[in-house]
Amino acid sequence: MTSLHLPDLRLSDFDAITFDVYGTLIDWEPSIADFLLRWAAEHGVAADAQTLVMAFDGARARIQKERPAHLYPVVLEKCFDQICAEFGVPVNEDRRRQFAASPHTWPAFADSHDGLVRLQQSARIGALSNIDVASLETSCRILDFRFDVVVTAQRVGAYKPDWPHFDTGIGELGRLGVPRERILHVGQSLRADITPANKLGLRSAWINRPGRLLGLSGEGAAEARPDLTVSSLAELVAALTKAD
Structure with a gap:
């Protein structure tokens, strides 16, 4: 470019x-990376911040193409589900809800x-x-x-x-x-x-x-x-x- x-x-x-x-x-990006790094540590996922952020970015791009469009908290829930599936981790509902609500905490x-x-x-x-x-x-x-x-x-x-x-x-x-x-x-x-x-x-x-x-x-x-x-x-x- x-x-x-x-x-x-x-x-x-x-x-x-x-x-x-x-x-x-x-x-928003450091907050997303920090959340996913904590999640990865909880589940023994060996992935660095860049890998996790790019996993989120790819999931987000795919989900935002879906029609009818989802509200953004639902986009975040679906991103979390896809990241869990990508790394072979069961979905934790509490973490899923926390991720969906995270825009309210971004500085x-x-x-x-x-x-x-x-x-x-x-x-x-x-x-x-x-x-x-x-x-x-x-x-x-x-x-x-x-x-x-x-x-x-x-x-x-x-x-x-x-x-x-x-x-x-x-x-x-x-x-x-x-x-x-x-x-x-x-x-x-x-x-x-x-x-x-x-x-x-x-x-x-x-x-x-x-x-x-x-x-x-x-x-x-x-x-x-x-x-x-x-x-x-x-x-x-x-x-x-x-x-x-």
Whole structure:
């Protein structure tokens, strides 16, 4: 995957910035890895964090293609079931329930709140998230931030990289007077965010946070072409505002 770094991408080019949430603003991956490492230790499974995270990523991608779409807690339950089957471990119902409820415990990245507040001074801020409404509401409280436009998987009955999130978000922003060419989409997942943004003609920024793996492989990820690549939201804000 080759990315483009365009120094003239400016905040003034955009009237709206839409964000993926989990992996981009909420730091979910270490929590998932820690949970699965504890589970593995309980059952004598000899697997490292990377192996377990990638097992989760593969299960998640498969389950999110199922229609009708499942609510995200059910996605997590099904992921847990598949991981148990992959490693030959019986499903523990308590652990399964805990995994399904884990979005309510995932922390924000340290730069998320300040970055979102800064960008909202100049643009409408949207969330296009593969999540359920209740989990996102908890995450908004953790972020201490309210989005101008919110599109969840629960709302549209589908999961990115399918297009309903984007179609709905683009439509809502259009009704607010924001044309497609004035939207920047920001995400950590190449598979679920950058690739579909490319196909829909949206300019995009990839926040390639160090040490994170989720969403960087699988369907379409190798073809992703972000317009700007940064390692944090703080770096994105600095790049956009410096160009202005």
